[in-house]
Amino acid sequence: MVSSSRALSSRVAPGRAPWASPAFDVLQLEDYDWVTAGDSASSAEGVAVAFARLGYPVDRQHYLSGFVLRPDQAAEWGLIEAAADVARARGVAETFLWALPQVMRDGFVHFDTEQEDAVDAFDDVLFPLALGREAEVAPGFSTAILTSSGGREARNAAWAEARTSYDVGPGLRSEADIGVLLAFFRARMGAARGFRLRDPFDFDAVGEVVGVGDGVARRFALVKSYGAAARRITRPVAGSVSVAVGGVGTSAFSVEAGGWVVLDGAPALGAPVTAGFAFDVPVRFAEDRLSVARATFLAGVAARVPLVEVREA
Known part of the structure; x- marks a missing residue:
């Protein structure tokens, strides 16, 4: 059993440990602090280290995601659910949300959309x-407009972003x-x-603010701003992404599928993270x-x- 901790690499000796595969039937990965802090990049690195050191194939891994310590932290369930979905997508044998008393206390409900996602080819x-x-x-946008008998309008925008045809x-x-x-x-x-x-009319961005450092988060979504509106960029062109932290360019980052930038180290509190990139439209x-x-x-x-x-x- 390996838990998520920044001391992970120091606790597991280089090379294969005595409890490496096939010593046990299952490797149980417990992922708590990184998940609730939203540090998905460290979670992914921890999983990679555990596999490299212990060698258990993904179908012999169990993943425990969570947990929410206090009722006033119930917003963390969204992060826990997202981490569990990532583990399921990796193909782990079992995924658990930890633990039942906290699930019951906060009334957390998970809607399984795995079959729906499967058709999103x-x-x-x-x-x-x-x-x-x-x-x-x-x-185009989707706006519901209600006109009163006096000619006044009430408008409700159903979409926060335009959808292009x-x-x-x-x-x-x-x-x-x-x-x-x-x-x-x-x-x-x-x-x-x-x-x-x-x-041909909209395919790149320069100096876009994608986040602000909080000393913990290292993973930031690519966006392009149009005034006050922001467009999520999920298909950057390979090799086109550049990043700056606090106005200083850096090469210490990687780009994950779905348009995510993962910095090697967390930016300092208040440091703006900007990116430039070319992109395609899905x-x-x-x-x-x-x-x-x-x-x-x-x-x-x-x-x-x-x-x-x-x-x-």
Whole structure:
């Protein structure tokens, strides 16, 4: 059994310990302080160290996430649940939220969406055709507007971020392009599988504030700001991310899937963390049917190929 502690590496001697696999049936990983502090980067490193030192395969690991010591700390259940989901995604044999008295005390309920997540397929490939400036880009919101008899309006924004629609049909320039498009459409199974799209009008960011140091957190989500609105960036272009802490550039970081920057060390309290990056937009075909006619294409009529942005975070 290995618990999450910053003394982990000092307690486990270099090389394989006597209790390394296959000495026991199961390795039980207890992850408490890092989880409740939101330090998921240290949790991931601890798991990697435990595997490297002890060698238990993931299907012979149990993961214990938690716990919430006091009722006034109930907000930590969200962090505990997220850590448990990460462990399940790794494929551990059993995952436990620790412990039952605290779960009952705070009335915590977990809704299992594993089956729903399984159909959220995404192919990490770029749309194969250059869009050019003929492509149509249409960001949109969902706003409910109630108009009174006197003409006054009450407006309720259902979305905090815009969702962008595209028509990439005008970018088709040859019959060869049509062939590439049809093959790509078939490979994505129509609207079933998402992919990357390089938006020709909005594809990079410079000096974006992604967080402020608190002395503990090392993991920060990439965002792009549009005035007071922020857009979560989940598909940065590989090799394009740069980071600065307190205005000083650093290379002591890594980039995790989903658009997360993980610093090697926690920034000091109050130190701004900024990032620059290029990014792609996760999209899917808007329809399960694609119609491209050779005759109309040769006549100069642009095909309609609608895409819609996929919200990943």
